[in-house]
Amino acid sequence: MVVKILVTGFGPFGEWAENPTQLTVAKLGAVADPNVATHVFQTSYVEVQRDLPVVLDEVHPDCVLALGLAGNSETVRLEERAHNVSHSGAQDVMGLVHDGEIQPGAPEFLSSTLPLDGLETLLAAKGVAVSRSADAGGYLCNFVFYLLQHHAMRLKIERSGFVHLPDAGHYRQIHGTSFDTFEVVSLLVDALVG
Numbered sequence: 761m762v763v764k765i766l767v768t769g770f771g772p773f774g775e776w777a778e779n780p781t782q783l784t785v786a787k788l789g790a791v792a793d794p795n796v797a798t799h800v801f802q803t804s805y806v807e808v809q810r811d812l813p814v815v816l817d818e819v820h821p822d823c824v825l826a827l828g829l830a831g832n833s834e835t836v837r838l839e840e841r842a843h844n845v846s847h848s849g850a851q852d853v854m855g856l857v858h859d860g861e862i863q864p865g866a867p868e869f870l871s872s873t874l875p876l877d878g879l880e881t882l883l884a885a886k887g888v889a890v891s892r893s894a895d896a897g898g899y900l901c902n903f904v905f906y907l908l909q910h911h912a913m914r915l916k917i918e919r920s921g922f923v924h925l926p927d928a929g930h931y932r933q934i935h936g937t938s939f940d941t942f943e944v945v946s947l948l949v950d951a952l953v954g
Contacts, residue, residue, distance in 0.1 A: 763795055763796060763797045763819055763822070764821065764822045764952075765796055765797070765821055765825060765949060765952055765953050766796075766798070766819050767797070767799075767824075767825045767827065768785065768815075768826045769782050769784060769798075769799075769826075770800065770801050770802075770803045770900065770901075770904075771800055771802050771803055772803065772853070780941045781800075781827040781829055781925060781941075783942075784925075784942050784945050785798045785799070787942050788942075788945065788946070795953050799815050799819075801900075802853060803852055804853055804854050805856055805900065806852075806854060808903060808907065812907050812908065812911060813907075816908075816912075816915055817915070820915075822917070823874075823917070823919040823920065823952050823953070824908055824912065824919075824921075825920075825923065825948060825949065825952060826904055826908055826920075826922045826923070828896075828901035828925070829924070829926075830924035831926070831927045833925075833927075834930070834931065834935070835891040835926060836883055836888055836889065836923060836925060837892070837923065837924035837926075838872070838879055838880055838892050838923055839872060839893050839894075839905060839922040839924060840871060840876065840892055840893060841869045842869065842870050842872075842902055842908075842909050843906065844862050844868050844869065844870070844906055845868075845898070846858040846859055846862060846899070846902065847859055848897065848898035849898075858903065862907060863906065863907065870909035870910060871909070872909070872922065873909075873917075873918060873919050873921060874920065874921035875952075876921070879948060882948075886947060887937070888947075889931070889934075889935055893924070896922055901922065905921070908920055908922070909921075919952065923948065925944070925945070926939065928940070928941060
């Protein structure tokens with residue numbers, strides 16, 4: 761299978777019995793667009809490390825948009841670079857902690873290859889609060905982001921990166937406007953596929 765874009769999300773973790781990225785990715789998958797493939801990772805270091813290269817090899821996407829939840833974020837955060845280290849000290853859903861290098865001997869940072877300027881402009885024009893970030897954190901979001909960029913180079917995937925989504929309730933409380941996760945992700949997908 762060869763598709764234009766692969767969109768990934770995560771399952772539940774911590775206090776989040778329902779992860780908005782999982783729900784959004786499932787909804788995208790239900791649309792049955794032949795240009796879009798989807799995958800939800802269990803919030804597990806072992807699963808991400810094992811399954812990400814397999815999914816990429818099976819799908820052969822032109823572009824990958826990885827999504828994660830930043831529950832306290834006030835904006836959609838376009839992540840600029842991934843760090844080759846995990847440092848949160850937080851357990852994944854399997855009870856495992858990953859502290860240290862993600863890919864031994866690899867560069868300290870790998871940058872997003874998504875058209876961040878264009879995506880930022882698009883979201884801002886639609887009235888979505890958006891920002892750029894040079895730190896995707898020390899937990900699984902950064903972990904999948906770094907591994908994605910590492911494998912994207914190997915597979916010559918030209919555009920790949922990571923976007924943190926806010927919790928819709930928190931966003932509404934801060935901005936006084938609703939936040940439709942599916943609508944925002946659909947905007948990003950359409951821009952990347954178009």
